[in-house]
């Protein structure tokens with residue numbers, strides 16, 4: 001894995017809400033939040049925490065923005081349209097994040113796309129620096145090979161310990177995201193893991 005060069009990462013426009021984030025409050029970050037189903041529910045269920053939800057595409061970001069408005073614009077939810085690699089690199093302090101959520105990331109299934117998977121990116125080095133000791137990374141995917149690779153790489157390369165890994169039980173788990181809903185409705189198996197920075 002080549003070292004991460006943060007200097008080479010473009011700096012996104014500074015969101016105004018950055019001044020409103022209180023880094024002394026427990027803070028979580030969702031990578032690729034899509035239309036924001038999880039982000040809004042989570043921020044409503046955890047008023048004592050802050051959630052930063054970053055989505056790259058304007059189409060999905062605008063859906064998330066509309067959804068947040070329709071749900072009373074939770075004041076503990078901070079959403080931005082950006083590449084999350086750029087955002088985390090430039091706007092998060094070291095040891096500032098308690099939980100990362102990576103729900104159904106783009107799988108980049110072709111061998112030549114391997115380096116685009118989050119766990120294979122040099123960026124993960126910086127991402128781990130931003131994670132508090134004792135903090136968690138949650139991952140879900142419907143892709144078996146992605147899941148197996150991610151389990152191995154987060155543990156062996158990035159030193160996270162695997163707290164739990166399992167198949168999502170559609171009878172017990174209310175869908176957390178739009179993609180999870182879609183896959184579970186189709187009867188496709190989904191997999192989830194929780195890792196811890198020790």
Ligand SMILES: C[S@@+](CC[C@H](N)C(=O)[O-])C[C@H]1O[C@@H](n2cnc3c(N)ncnc32)[C@H](O)[C@@H]1O
Nearest residue numbers: 032033034055056083084103104106177178179
């Ligand atoms: C398969 S969708 C899943 C969306 C949502 N997490 C869900 O489960 O419904 C993956 C999302 O991640 C976003 N995404 C992929 N790479 C990203 C990046 N580098 N920065 C921000 N968003 C990204 C995509 O635009 C897309 O909306």
